[in-house]
Amino acid sequence: MNALNASLTRLGVQTIDLYYVHFPFTLLSIETLMDLMAQAVETGKIRAVGVSNFNVKQMRRAATRLARYHIPLAANQVRYNLLHRQPEENGVLDACRELNVALVAYCPLEKGRLKSNTVPGAPPSSSPSSTGWKGKAPSKEEALQEILQTIAQQRGKSVGQVALNWLLRKDEHVIPIPGTTSERHALENADTLSWELSDDEFAAIDQASSPWKH
Numbered sequence: 259m260n261a262l263n264a265s266l267t268r269l270g271v272q273t274i275d276l277y278y279v280h281f282p283f284t285l286l287s288i289e290t291l292m293d294l295m296a297q298a299v300e301t302g303k304i305r306a307v308g309v310s311n312f313n314v315k316q317m318r319r320a321a322t323r324l325a326r327y328h329i330p331l332a333a334n335q336v337r338y339n340l341l342h343r344q345p346e347e348n349g350v351l352d353a354c355r356e357l358n359v360a361l362v363a364y365c366p367l368e369k370g371r372l373k374s375n376t377v378p379g380a381p382p383s384s385s386p387s388s389t390g391w392k393g394k395a396p397s398k399e400e401a402l403q404e405i406l407q408t409i410a411q412q413r414g415k416s417v418g419q420v421a422l423n424w425l426l427r428k429d430e431h432v433i434p435i436p437g438t439t440s441e442r443h444a445l446e447n448a449d450t451l452s453w454e455l456s457d458d459e460f461a462a463i464d465q466a467s468s469p470w471k472h
Contacts, residue, residue: 262298276332277304282316292323299329308333308362314349321357331359338363338432340372340402340421340467354431363425366434371399372406373418402466409459415449422450424463 262277277298279291286294295307309320312334321331334354338345338361345351345361354361367373406417413420418436425434438444455463 259294259298262303266303273302274304276306276308278308278310278333278335279320280310280335282309282312288316288319289323292320296324296327296329300327306330306332308335310335310362310364312336312350314353317350317353317357317359321359331357333360333362333433335362335364335435337365338425338434339366339368340406340424340463341368341399343467351429351431355429359431361429361432363432363434366422366425366436367418372421373416398466402463405462405466409455409463413453415453416446419446419450420455420463422447423453423455424460424467426450427455427460 262274265274266272277295279295282288282291284291292307295304298304299307307320307324307329309317309331312320317331317334324331334350336345336350338351342365351361353359403417406420409415410417410420415423422434422436425432436443436447438447
């Protein structure tokens with residue numbers, strides 16, 4: 259609770275909309291943590307409770323404890339992107355659907371690996387398939403990058419926008435949170451909400467990235 263009070267003071271606000279327990283590995287049990295979060299909701303210091311990097315069992319324990327106070331678990335923030343699709347395999351995405359919890363996807367562009375420097379709408383550059391791979395077959399990631407680049411060029415979007423759009427189309431519970439270092443990046447990220455991949459485009463990307471499922 260001291261950390262929450264300090265955050266409120268630093269931000270100069272009386273209430274935080276969504277407050278996270280960032281890791282389940284603390285000296286306190288999940289039940290005790292959720293009791294404290296419920297207390298923060300009841301005193302008006304936070305509006306919604308989130309967790310981060312919780313597995314399915316930990317999510318359920320958190321949601322069950324919060325239910326005692328008639329407070330829903332709002333979000334679970336986990337790493338999720340086209341190169342890291344583990345939330346689909348470990349049950350976290352399914353649990354988010356079942357419990358109606360937002361899956362907040364951090365590192366949605368995998369620290370820049372799913373982002374190109376190509377300006378949206380720029381003329382297409384030479385693709386890996388046209389220039390060759392120095393006699394070698396493209397790697398799985400290179401094949402995915404080629405599909406992303408092709409769709410980006412056809413759409414007049416960036417590779418990053420296409421990768422983010424795939425997450426948005428994957429499930430209504432998924433909310434990607436890309437980082438930004440400039441106004442241009444912020445506007446580019448926001449523009450991702452103004453369009454949608456076609457069924458064929460989504461399927462092509464989904465299939466190309468499937469080797470990264472764990």
